[in-house]
Amino acid sequence: MTDSFENEVASEEAPVAESNEIVVTLSSPIPVFAEMRSVITMRKPTGLDLIKVGNPVQFDPVSDPPRIEHNMPRMVAMIARLANIPTGSVEKMDPRDLASCAWQLSSFFLPKT
Secondary structure (H helix, E strand, C coil): CECCCCCCCHHHCCCCCCCCCCEEEEEEEEECEEEEEEEEECCCCCCCHHHHHHHCHHHEEECCCCCEEEEEEHHHHHHHHHCCCCCCHHHHCHHHHHHHHHHHHHHCCCCCC
16 A cells, blocks of 8 residues: 555544644534534633633542532533534534533543642
8 A cells, every 4th residue: 555545544534633632523513604513623721711611520529439520501611612613513412422522621620630
């Protein structure tokens, strides 16, 4: 096989993320503006995102075992903000895709260990 063919095959397998991006391949495409997308790319959150949206992750370290829950209205707003897509697009995600995005972002909103 030629190098160009191998490169084409590799590019079809999975999206490659920059080190400051989170890429999620959706199981069902969602409408974003005038197109359908099956991959969303989110940037890493900043302190300003946390100030504007609020913390979308509720952490209870005292529970046994410790508990992590998502505040979904805040998480939808955070995903939309980080992916630069409308909240209406996030709301149309398959629940598994939405949960996947939420868990991909969770570690940014928990205390450092």
